Amino acid sequence: MGFFARRIWILLAATWGLVIFDLSRAPYASASSRRFLSLALNWLSISILPHSLGLLNNLLRKSAHIMEFAVLAVLLYLSLKPTEDSYWSQKASFWALLASGCYSLADELHQVFIPGRHASLFDCLIDTTGALLGLFVLSSLIFVMRWKHADTAAFTAKHLLRWNETPR
Numbered sequence: 641m642g643f644f645a646r647r648i649w650i651l652l653a654a655t656w657g658l659v660i661f662d663l664s665r666a667p668y669a670s671a672s673s674r675r676f677l678s679l680a681l682n683w684l685s686i687s688i689l690p691h692s693l694g695l696l697n698n699l700l701r702k703s704a705h706i707m708e709f710a711v712l713a714v715l716l717y718l719s720l721k722p723t724e725d726s727y728w729s730q731k732a733s734f735w736a737l738l739a740s741g742c743y744s745l746a747d748e749l750h751q752v753f754i755p756g757r758h759a760s761l762f763d764c765l766i767d768t769t770g771a772l773l774g775l776f777v778l779s780s781l782i783f784v785m786r787w788k789h790a791d792t793a794a795f796t797a798k799h800l801l802r803w804n805e806t807p808r
Contacts, residue, residue, distance in 0.1 A: 643723075646719060646723065652715050652719075653712065653715035653718075656712050656715055659708075660747060661747065663708070664747050665750070665754055673697055673700070677696065677697050702763075702766055705763055705767050706766060706769065708767070708770065709740050709744060709767040709768065709771040712740050712774075713736050713770075713772070713774040713775050714774045716735070716736035716739050717733055720732040720735050720736055728779050733775050733779070736771070736775060737768070737771055737772060737775060740768065741764075741767075744763075744764045744768055744771075748760060748761070748763055
């Protein structure tokens with residue numbers, strides 16, 4: 641990854657951080673997302689019990705926390721990863737996870753000052769778990785891609801060696 645590519649990843653990570661900040665400054669209450677979810681389910685002609693609607697609303701809201709910070713952690717990892725290292729960088733993943741966790745704490749602290757919002761250490765835990773999940777998925781993808789590439793390279797090398805053999 642060259643100098644220009646690293647700058648792009650840094651810019652994308654900073655932009656995503658600003659998106660998270662903007663989403664957390666809006667007074668999204670659980671009631672408003674529940675109302676939106678209810679309207680969407682009615683439009684789809686799906687009826688569920690009010691208790692189930694509350695559970696589904698909570699699940700969707702917490703899933704959004706996970707996805708926001710999974711994306712942030714991946715972008716931070718890609719901006720911190722050494723350019724010469726094509727393998728998984730434990731150091732970059734540690735710093736990306738730490739930075740994501742710290743940003744989660746700062747985001748929750750920021751919500752104390754937003755009317756209709758409150759800080760929650762549980763949300764911080766969910767955010768950090770999302771960051772960890774994002775890094776796990778990325779490391780799995782890197783492992784599979786390298787394994788597949790190594791398997792293809794081994795097949796090609798074996799094929800070329802047989803091609804160079806003279807018939808007996």
